[in-house]
Amino acid sequence: MANTTVRGALSIHGTNPQFLIEKVIRSRIYELPFWKEHCFTLTAESLIDKAIELNSIGGVYGNQKPTQFKCLLLKLLQIQPEKEILVEYLQAEEFKYLRALVAMYIRMTFRAVEVFQLLEPLPIDFRKLRERSMAGYTLTYMDEFVYALLTEERICDTILPRITKRGVLEETEGLRPREGHQLLGEVDSVVF
Amino acid sequence: MSQARKAAPRLARPAQRYWKGKAPKGVNVQSDSEEEDSQQEEEQEQEDVPLGGDDDEGDEDDFTASKIASKDAGRQMNVALRNVNISGGKVIVDGREESGRTEMEEESEEESEEEAVAAPGAAAESGEEESGSEYETDSEEEEKPAPAFRPVFVPKRGRVTVLEREAEAENTEDAQKKKELEAQERKKETINMIADSIQRELAEKETQELIPDVDDTDGLDPTAEFEAWRLRELGRIKKEKAEQLEREEERREIERRRAMPEEQRLKEDLERAQKSRDEKPKGQQKFLQKYWHKGAFHQDQEILKRHDFTQATESTIDVSLLPKVMQVKNFGKRSQTKYTHLLDQDTSVDPARKSGTGSSLGPGQACFTCGGPHLKKDCPQNALNQPGGSSFGTGSNGAPVAPRKWGINRDQGDSAPPKSWRDRDDDRGGDSRERGSRGGGRDDDWRTRDGDRRDRDRDGDRRDRDGDRRWSGRGDDRREDGYRGGRHDDRRARLDRDSRRSRSRSRSRSPPRYRERRRSRSRSPERYHEDKRRKVD
Numbered sequence: 001m002a003n004t005t006v007r008g009a010l011s012i013h014g015t016n017p018q019f020l021i022e023k024v025i026r027s028r029i030y031e032l033p034f035w036k037e038h039c040f041t042l043t044a045e046s047l048i049d050k051a052i053e054l055n056s057i058g059g060v061y062g063n064q065k066p067t068q069f070k071c072l073l074l075k076l077l078q079i080q081p082e083k084e085i086l087v088e089y090l091q092a093e094e095f096k097y098l099r100a101l102v103a104m105y106i107r108m109t110f111r112a113v114e115v116f117q118l119l120e121p122l123p124i125d126f127r128k129l130r131e132r133s134m135a136g137y138t139l140t141y142m143d144e145f146v147y148a149l150l151t152e153e154r155i156c157d158t159i160l161p162r163i164t165k166r167g168v169l170e171e172t173e174g175l176r177p178r179e180g181h182q183l184l185g186e187v188d189s190v191v192f
Numbered sequence: 193m194s195q196a197r198k199a200a201p202r203l204a205r206p207a208q209r210y211w212k213g214k215a216p217k218g219v220n221v222q223s224d225s226e227e228e229d230s231q232q233e234e235e236q237e238q239e240d241v242p243l244g245g246d247d248d249e250g251d252e253d254d255f256t257a258s259k260i261a262s263k264d265a266g267r268q269m270n271v272a273l274r275n276v277n278i279s280g281g282k283v284i285v286d287g288r289e290e291s292g293r294t295e296m297e298e299e300s301e302e303e304s305e306e307e308a309v310a311a312p313g314a315a316a317e318s319g320e321e322e323s324g325s326e327y328e329t330d331s332e333e334e335e336k337p338a339p340a341f342r343p344v345f346v347p348k349r350g351r352v353t354v355l356e357r358e359a360e361a362e363n364t365e366d367a368q369k370k371k372e373l374e375a376q377e378r379k380k381e382t383i384n385m386i387a388d389s390i391q392r393e394l395a396e397k398e399t400q401e402l403i404p405d406v407d408d409t410d411g412l413d414p415t416a417e418f419e420a421w422r423l424r425e426l427g428r429i430k431k432e433k434a435e436q437l438e439r440e441e442e443r444r445e446i447e448r449r450r451a452m453p454e455e456q457r458l459k460e461d462l463e464r465a466q467k468s469r470d471e472k473p474k475g476q477q478k479f480l481q482k483y484w485h486k487g488a489f490h491q492d493q494e495i496l497k498r499h500d501f502t503q504a505t506e507s508t509i510d511v512s513l514l515p516k517v518m519q520v521k522n523f524g525k526r527s528q529t530k531y532t533h534l535l536d537q538d539t540s541v542d543p544a545r546k547s548g549t550g551s552s553l554g555p556g557q558a559c560f561t562c563g564g565p566h567l568k569k570d571c572p573q574n575a576l577n578q579p580g581g582s583s584f585g586t587g588s589n590g591a592p593v594a595p596r597k598w599g600i601n602r603d604q605g606d607s608a609p610p611k612s613w614r615d616r617d618d619d620r621g622g623d624s625r626e627r628g629s630r631g632g633g634r635d636d637d638w639r640t641r642d643g644d645r646r647d648r649d650r651d652g653d654r655r656d657r658d659g660d661r662r663w664s665g666r667g668d669d670r671r672e673d674g675y676r677g678g679r680h681d682d683r684r685a686r687l688d689r690d691s692r693r694s695r696s697r698s699r700s701r702s703p704p705r706y707r708e709r710r711r712s713r714s715r716s717p718e719r720y721h722e723d724k725r726r727k728v729d
Contacts, residue, residue, distance in 0.1 A: 123425065123428075126417060126418070126420070126421035126424075128409070128417075141420075141421070141424070143421060143424060143425065144424065147428055167436070167439065
């Protein structure tokens with residue numbers, strides 16, 4: 001009973017939103033004590049508290065043990081908060097792990113255009129992130145993480161749903177081409 | 193080893209089975225029995241199964257089976273139907289109550305009964321049995337009027353005796369001491385447990401903090417971080433631009449190809465295909481080499497450097513040294529076929545027509561008779577075996593035959609052997625007659641002219657047609673003698689002439705050929721017989 005998606009949730013990409021995380025990992029998350037104790041009664045607000053306490057992102061580590069990051073991600077998928085809430089979360093600069101969490105959630109659930117629109121300004125945030133994986137802890141950066149979300153298929157041991165390529169979107173739906181950040185300064189041709 | 197074993201003691205008689213409601217074997221059923229007898233029986237009956245194990249009763253010798261066996265013979269159980277009354281919780285049989293004891297026991301108790309009676313208020317623990325037994329004995333002597341207490345079951349909780357005992361036990365000092373000890377132990381255990389749990393929690397916390405050696409605190413060095421970020425961002429932008437350029441290139445290429453005419457496109461495609469084919473490394477394979485792939489797993493890294501998988505293994509043999517039969521891929525296997533390759537199966541090329549070397553031996557072929565490098569037909573051995581050099585055939589094909597009388601060589605040997613009258617007529621009469629018989633209908637004037645010339649050479653006498661006509665008449669007379677019918681003659685004569693003509697100068701088309709065939713059909717039996725007759729032995 002506890003693991004069903006919230007009532008009235010929309011189906012994402014044609015399936016139960018929880019199914020966006022693979023069955024194997026999902027089962028392992030359900031069996032975690034962290035999930036059972038802490039994530040049971042989370043709502044959108046209380047989830048912030050938990051997310052703040054995060055200290056790493058990642059998929060599975062050790063003996064195929066899912067990270068807390070993943071648990072919270074699944075929880076988000078389960079409760080499916082509204083769009084505005086998520087946008088708010090995304091703009092919370094103070095808590096980077098929360099931001100990372102929400103960024104991943106947006107990538108998985110939103111439509112392609114919105115994904116690009118929302119996640120494009122993120123890479124300016126160049127804070128460090130600790131990634132926990134089978135090989136132990138590694139260091140990564142927020143901008144790398146978000147860029148990977150936009151371009152790669154598999155992040156944190158989860159297959160991301162497909163989104164249309166940026167080029168196609170530019171042609172068809174009028175996405176604006178990628179803007180250079182002002183902080184970059186002038187881009188020299190020598191670099192290329 | 194071969195010592196005789198002592199016989200095991202066995203029962204002399206087998207065990208008797210008891211059927212319900214049936215008297216056991218050997219029982220003397222008597223309606224009345226004396227008490228003495230019954231007592232005696234009971235005693236002895238109980239000897240077999242001593243319940244109380246009293247020493248009064250019976251000797252231990254009685255336990256031995258043999259004794260029992262011997263005594264049993266004389267003993268009989270006395271099973272009689274008597275009056276049985278059950279009242280007041282007592283079983284009364286024949287006026288006498290049943291006690292669980294033998295007569296002997298009862299008697300012994302009676303003796304001690306007086307002493308027991310003197311102290312009726314015995315301690316509770318002395319048990320109801322004794323009181324019961326005393327009571328029984330009492331009743332025996334004093335008969336019935338004493339009230340009988342019926343034994344009632346008292347549950348454990350309700351038993352006074354048990355409760356009293358427990359209260360007593362609790363009050364003792366020992367018990368109290370034990371309780372104190374236990375309480376203390378429990379306290380200790382709880383303390384330990386709490387301590388353990390606290391320690392575990394602490395340890396967990398510590399581990400959590402210790403493990404991430406990767407530090408994710410920001411702001412340690414803003415400028416450096418910023419620079420790092422900038423580099424990364426630029427790298428990303430560069431990648432994207434490269435991708436975009438690639439896409440542009442591809443689009444331009446597509447446009448170009450679309451604009452090209454067909455032939456040019458095709459040419460370019462072929463060139464490209466050719467180039468890609470040449471780029472692939474083509475390994476050198478030996479004759480009939482088996483393909484052995486080295487395997488992709490469990491290899492060193494050097495295999496990535498374009499290893500040649502078509503390389504021959506170390507155990508490949510030079511197949512061309514083997515005999516022709518063995519020059520196949522799976523020699524000896526049932527799946528082996530004789531098919532080698534397509535050109536080998538090609539029969540349109542006649543190997544005998546090869547110029548230069550007359551022998552067209554493939555690799556590993558040899559003369560069948562001698563094994564030399566020539567064909568069998570050219571074998572020098574042949575000269576020894578068959579006189580007359582190489583004949584035009586081998587075996588039965590090589591037998592000599594007479595020169596043929598029919599066909600193209602037909603008229604060569606005409607003069608020497610005597611002909612039958614049939615032949616003679618066909619040769620001479622037919623031709624001349626034919627010339628005359630048909631005039632305009634036929635279109636072979638030129639033929640007649642040629643035939644004339646030949647007939648002139650042959651016959652000599654006839655020059656004119658008239659002369660021929662005359663001859664023909666004579667021919668008819670002669671023919672009428674023997675031929676089956678005159679009708680055939682004309683045709684046959686005609687055929688002769690035509691055939692001869694056609695053979696020498698064959699400009700004729702179907703009609704003469706047809707006639708020729710008909711002629712040959714009709715004449716062939718004769719010819720055949722002739723040839724046979726003339727065969728040289």
